Amino acid sequence: MRWGTYFAVLAAVLSVGLALGVSMPLVSLRLESWGYGGFAIGVMAAMPAIGVLFGASLASRLAAYFGTPGLMRLCLWGGALSIGLLALLPSYPVWLVLRLLIGMVLTIVFILGESWINQLVVEAWRGRLVALYGSSYALSQLAGPLVLGFLGSEDDFGFWAGAGLLLLAPLLLIGRSGAPTTEACSVTLGDLVWFCRNLPVIAWAIALFAAFEAMILTLLPVYCLQQGFGTEMALFMVSTVVIGDALLQLPIGALADRMSRRTLFSGCALVLLISSLMIPLLLHTSLIWPLWVLFGASAGGLFTLSLILIGERYRDDALVRANAHVAQLWGIGCLIGPLVAGAGSQWISGHALPLLMAAGAFGLVLLARRPNAFEVKMVA
Incomplete structure (x- = not known):
């Protein structure tokens, strides 16, 4: 190497x-x-x-x-x-x-x-x-x-x-x-649809993490303020989520080399679901701090594992095109996530942000349970 x-x-x-x-x-x-x-x-x-x-x-x-x-x-x-x-x-x-x-x-x-x-x-x-x-x-x-x-x-x-x-x-x-070497071709939205149909669990995970990252940086401070915390405490909570995302990726990556990556992926989705649902319940207790860490680590783990699963499948032009689809999904998630969470916070529930992440994680858990959910090896 x-x-x-x-x-x-x-x-x-x-x-x-x-x-x-x-x-x-x-x-x-x-x-x-x-x-x-x-x-x-x-x-x-x-x-x-x-x-x-x-x-x-x-x-x-x-x-x-x-x-x-x-x-x-x-x-x-x-x-x-x-x-x-x-x-x-x-x-x-x-x-x-x-x-x-x-x-x-x-x-x-x-x-x-x-x-x-x-x-x-x-x-x-x-x-x-x-x-x-x-x-x-x-x-x-x-x-x-x-x-x-x-x-x-x-x-x-x-x-x-x-x-x-x-x-x-x-x-x-x-x-x-x-x-990697590449071929002279454009990656269209039609190609993205094909990618999502072939690997829906990975596509969902990437878009969900993009929405997560955009919402954490833009809406989580507002959410914490609305729940009665001061500005300094709200920013500290955001930092805790980001640090959990950053620092626990290495242990997750090490586990990915020692156990089934599909099982680990499903486990991260389940932890994200549970931690998202627990945020409104534990927000004003001391348990919120380890929960913020798990919240960030499980979301970040889904993205890291998605890149790992893509890398074990594709080479050269197919790999570049798959990562182009990752970028497309990232852009879509960053655009849609904050809009939906912001609208939900204003008109549906003050806890719309964690509940939206829980809904996304629940969909991912269901997708990951499908037979051969990670087995398709071709993109357009």
């Missing part, structure tokens, strides 16, 4: 997480200081998710033309340029376009990076090494706001720090080998 290449690709992808974690909160803070309301800020926040769908459709075709390492370098530099222009062109309409471009080009980096890592790793270590990728990326995103707090939000240092990271990251990929 090419360990140097693995860690180079891992570092390149982690630079994206840190760059986004540093620069993207600064966008919202800057818009708020300009007097924009919640809806305008929400529209801005949704633009990268739309860019995800565009990037996913183009990844395979562009990788066939430029090669996987070459396209990753170009997209990292494109992301650096886009983030730098956020500092140079402080305009709401321009920022909408730049956020769309950032979502598009960095989605391609994720698709190719995840494919490259899954192609490189040996089967005996797949669980641990894919989990290391997922855990490290979550921690890099968590570290971003901390770095921004150190740099300060009054100036543009956050933008320049993010751009600088993405300028340097491509240098790590020079001379690296073992990347």
Whole structure:
């Protein structure tokens, strides 16, 4: 196995997480200081998710033309340029376009990076090494706001720090080998439907985790405030969920190399269902803290195991296209999840967020119990 290449690709992808974690909160803070309301800020926040769908459709075709390492370098530099222009062109309409471009080009980096890592790793270590990728990326995103707090939000240092990271990251990929080869074809929504019909349990899990991550970052603080907690405690609860997601992926990955991955997947779905249902009951007790950890770990485990199960099936172009479908499902989950949970919280129940996650986990438990739920090996 090419360990140097693995860690180079891992570092390149982690630079994206840190760059986004540093620069993207600064966008919202800057818009708020300009007097924009919640809806305008929400529209801005949704633009990268739309860019995800565009990037996913183009990844395979562009990788066939430029090669996987070459396209990753170009997209990292494109992301650096886009983030730098956020500092140079402080305009709401321009920022909408730049956020769309950032979502598009960095989605391609994720698709190719995840494919490259899954192609490189040996089967005996797949669980641990894919989990290391997922855990490290979550921690890099968590570290971003901390770095921004150190740099300060009054100036543009956050933008320049993010751009600088993405300028340097491509240098790590020079001379690296073992990347998947691709064919020049687009990945359409029709292809996504085919993927979902062939592997519905994995497709459901990816969309559910995308919705989970979007809701945790945007709606969980509001949920905690509505339940009577102060701002500091609400943010601490969010951090506990994220830390549970990040730190427990490595043990889950290690278990994935030692036991049935299908059984472990079903177990994570069941833990997510139970923990989601228990949140309203234990919210104002000390037991909520270990419950937040299990809540985050089980949701993150579903995504990590989905990547592992995809990686054990596919190679080269099929692997890149499968990860493009992961990105498409991610974009859809990030768009739909917060909208449904927000509407439910306003018009149905104050506990709509955990109940929505419970409903999603229940559907996943049922799908995982189907005969041969994980056995289809072809995508369009």
